Amino acid sequence: MVTLGVRRxxxxxxxxxxxxxxxxxxxxxxxxxxxxxxxxxxxxxxGHGSAAHARSELGARFAxxxxxxxxxxxxxAARDCHEPGRLARLMTxxxxxxxxxxxxxxxxxxxxxxxxxxxxxxxxxxxxxxxQKLVLYGTTLIGAVLMPWLFVAWQIGDGDLAVVEHDxxxxxxxxxxxxxxxxxxESLCGPQAWRAVRMHWAPVFDQARTPxxxxxxxxxxxxxxxxxxxxxxxxxxxDNRLATEGSSGVRAVLPEWLRQxxxxxxxxxxxxxxxxxxxADGARDDPPGTAEEPLATEQKTET
Numbered sequence: 001m002v003t004l005g006v007r008r009x010x011x012x013x014x015x016x017x018x019x020x021x022x023x024x025x026x027x028x029x030x031x032x033x034x035x036x037x038x039x040x041x042x043x044x045x046x047g048h049g050s051a052a053h054a055r056s057e058l059g060a061r062f063a064x065x066x067x068x069x070x071x072x073x074x075x076x077a078a079r080d081c082h083e084p085g086r087l088a089r090l091m092t093x094x095x096x097x098x099x100x101x102x103x104x105x106x107x108x109x110x111x112x113x114x115x116x117x118x119x120x121x122x123x124x125x126x127x128x129x130x131x132q133k134l135v136l137y138g139t140t141l142i143g144a145v146l147m148p149w150l151f152v153a154w155q156i157g158d159g160d161l162a163v164v165e166h167d168x169x170x171x172x173x174x175x176x177x178x179x180x181x182x183x184x185x186e187s188l189c190g191p192q193a194w195r196a197v198r199m200h201w202a203p204v205f206d207q208a209r210t211p212x213x214x215x216x217x218x219x220x221x222x223x224x225x226x227x228x229x230x231x232x233x234x235x236x237x238x239d240n241r242l243a244t245e246g247s248s249g250v251r252a253v254l255p256e257w258l259r260q261x262x263x264x265x266x267x268x269x270x271x272x273x274x275x276x277x278x279x280a281d282g283a284r285d286d287p288p289g290t291a292e293e294p295l296a297t298e299q300k301t302e303t
Contacts, residue, residue: 059137099197220269
């Protein structure tokens with residue numbers, strides 16, 4: 001039987017510009033309470049940043065903004081889908097239709113921006129094709145939705161989703177079987193990009209087994225370590241600090257942690273995380289459909 005009570009989540013997020021970079025190509029958002037009426041949505045995006053992707057900081061913002069819109073729609077569809085049969089249909093939608101809709105929305109945003117801000121063309125130069133225009137906005141994206149009975153996440157390209165389970169087990173459920181080589185990565189600007197979207201689907205049939213920490217980060221963080229073990233140690237350390245100091249203490253030092261990582265990786269570095277708070281002894285979770293005060297939204301300012 002699915003337990004429908006609401007867990008409260010606390011969020012922390014920040015982003016730092018890479019050393020020597022002209023602007024920060026990353027973008028992020030944390031919105032919502034994690035209830036059935038107001039799912040918690042996390043997203044981070046990393047614009048590619050090279051000369052071929054000259055508008056990728058905008059592409060990253062479009063990716064996060066369009067994910068927020070689609071995640072809200074997904075939350076409405078999922079609101080009454082906590083029963084196993086309905087969850088199976090929702091999973092099919094999340095796996096097949098959601099990536100297509102998200103890529104479509106992103107492409108429309110990027111091409112719409114191009115049409116409003118097209119560069120002055122050389123006389124006689126042909127109009128670039130749609131695919132050429134989209135390359136300018138190329139970006140990766142990781143997004144997650146957390147509800148009382150469901151945790152689902154999507155990823156295209158590099159970056160990391162780390163999950164600390166209720167028992168302390170650390171997993172990276174969307175890590176590719178083989179890491180991308182060098183700076184090569186899948187992208188929202190790629191042909192048939194929806195086929196490259198990976199999904200993590202995790203129904204919560206017992207709230208005691210809800211993950212206690214979910215971390216999304218761009219690859220500027222993981223690249224700052226010599227091996228994957230270093231990244232795992234970072235997440236373990238984050239989990240321990242949150243357990244002992246709470247989110248307010250960690251939130252104060254997070255920017256310096258990210259700046260230090262950026263100095264090693266040389267890249268923009270962004271992290272968005274959600275920490276679950278179990279109810280106090282004897283306390284009851286809010287019943288489904290009960291509104292909860294939303295968590296403060298944290299959004300990077302435009303550079």
